[in-house]
Amino acid sequence: MDEDNQILAEVRETFGKGAARKLRAAGKIPAVIYGHGTEPQHVTLPGHETGLLIRKANAVLDLQIEGKSQLTLVKDVQKDPVHQVIEHLDLIIVKRGEKVQVEVPVHTEGESAAGTIADLDAHTLLLEVEATHIPENVVVSVEGLEEGTQILAKDVVLPKGASLVSDAEALVVNVHVPQKVDLGEEAAEEAAAEAPAEEAAEEAAAE
Secondary structure (H helix, E strand, C coil): CCHHHEEEEEECCCCCHHHHHHHHHCCEEEEEEECCCCCCEEEEEEHHHHHHHCCCCCCEEEEEECCEEEEEEEEEEEECCCCCCEEEEEEEECCCCCEEEEEEEEEEECCCCCCCEEEECCCEEEEEEECCCCCCCEEEECCCCCCCCEEEHHHCCCCCCCEECCCCCCEEEEEECCCCCCHHHHHHHHHHHHHHHHHHHHHHHHC
C-alpha cells in the first residue's frame, strides 16, 4: 500500500445536521467507519484530499487516526444531488490480504466488425479480490468481433487474484448491427394511406 492513500482523520465529537454543515463549510467531510465487530467510529476527513482519492472506484483509504493506521474501503458516497458536493462517506474496515467483494467497472477496447456496434450490457462485475489490490476496471476487447457475438461474464479475463462472483452466464457485451429506420419511406407510406381519406372528406364537403 503506498502512502498516496494516507489521510489524516480526526475523531468526530459533534453530531447532527448542523455540525455536519459546519464541517462541510470548513472543507471537511464527515464519515463513519464500520466493520470487524467494532462499534461504528465517526471521523472527519479533509475534503480536497479525500475527494481526489475517491474519484477511483472502490478506493482504499489508509486513515491515520490518533497516530494509528486504519485501512478502509469506501463503501458509499453520499453527494448533494444539485451541487455534487460530498456530504458523507461510509467506510468499511479492511485488513491486508483480506478478500472483499466489490463491483468493478467494465471497459471495452477496440472496434467491432464494420457496421456493428458493441453494446455494454453489464457496466460492472461483482468480483472477489484482495482488499489492497482492487483493480480499477476489467477490460474486454471487442476488436473485430462479428454480429451476433456475445461475451458472457465467464469469458472476461480477470486480473490476477480476482475471482468472479457475478452470474457466470450474465451477458456483458452484445455485438449487433444497429437497426436502420428509413423515415423517408415510412412517411411516404403514411402520406399515401392518408390521401384517399382526405379526398373523400373534401368530396363530402363539396356535396
